[in-house]
Amino acid sequence: MRLRGRKGIRENLEEQVDLVVLEPNQYKGKWSELFGNDHPIFVEFGMGKGQFISQMSYKYPEFNFIGIDMYDELVRRASEKARNAWSQAEVETPPNLKLALANIEQIEDVFDPEELERIYLNFSDPWPKAKHARRRLTHPRFLKKYKELLNTRGQIHFKTDSETLFEFSLNSIADFGLQMTNISLNLHRDGLNEEHVMTEYEQKFMGKGMNIHRVEVVVGEEALREYQQMRLDKYKVRETSETAEDTQE
Numbered sequence: 001m002r003l004r005g006r007k008g009i010r011e012n013l014e015e016q017v018d019l020v021v022l023e024p025n026q027y028k029g030k031w032s033e034l035f036g037n038d039h040p041i042f043v044e045f046g047m048g049k050g051q052f053i054s055q056m057s058y059k060y061p062e063f064n065f066i067g068i069d070m071y072d073e074l075v076r077r078a079s080e081k082a083r084n085a086w087s088q089a090e091v092e093t094p095p096n097l098k099l100a101l102a103n104i105e106q107i108e109d110v111f112d113p114e115e116l117e118r119i120y121l122n123f124s125d126p127w128p129k130a131k132h133a134r135r136r137l138t139h140p141r142f143l144k145k146y147k148e149l150l151n152t153r154g155q156i157h158f159k160t161d162s163e164t165l166f167e168f169s170l171n172s173i174a175d176f177g178l179q180m181t182n183i184s185l186n187l188h189r190d191g192l193n194e195e196h197v198m199t200e201y202e203q204k205f206m207g208k209g210m211n212i213h214r215v216e217v218v219v220g221e222e223a224l225r226e227y228q229q230m231r232l233d234k235y236k237v238r239e240t241s242e243t244a245e246d247t248q249e
Helices: 009-017 031-035 051-059 072-087 104-109 132-133 140-149 163-175 202-206 221-248
Strands: 041-045 062-070 097-101 114-121 150-160 180-185 214-219
Touching: 009 072, 031 041, 031 062, 031 097, 041 051, 051 062, 051 072, 051 097, 051 114, 062 072, 072 097, 097 202, 104 140, 140 163, 150 163, 150 221, 163 180, 163 202, 163 214, 180 221, 214 221
Parallel strands: 041 062, 041 114, 062 097, 114 150
Antiparallel strands: 150 214, 180 214
């Protein structure tokens, strides 16, 4: 991937010490200290231009957010998106957001085990050739990393426009033994949900009438217990309803 950015990109990023983290490895296990609180940390791997993570940080100030990308220019563009998102509240620097320059291949060098609560994978590179399958961010070798980094309430939220990547991901997640829920083959079938925060790619693909595929993966033990209880409660309601109908007959 080639990006043509402005001259002096690195200098620009170095000046934004309040928002940009150029050496994230030094905060491994210390991200809560950097944020100055113990709020849950949500991370987007491959944030692109940063629209999603910027809007999420503004919409949910009770959580901490980290956007990660390996390209200087994308981190710079994301910093503009972030400051613009918070400007409506007359806030210059988002208090709950950091943008980090890092390669997901070495993401275990950036976070400690159980340091994260949610991982977002939005429109990751599909790497369509079979020989490149290991590079897909939902390949088991990455899922193993995510599972180690997520805490007891940990989840993975994945979105893509690629049907083949989505099929690969569902199989990969199932083979890895993780629980999936809220699987959608057409996320916006019933129209745009105002609560839903979209990425730049998502807006573009929707404009072309393309389907957006989405799945949530329940990873942490506590999150899994809550999910299982929710499912049991749902079945109990359904069972009670069916029993009442049988009685009436």
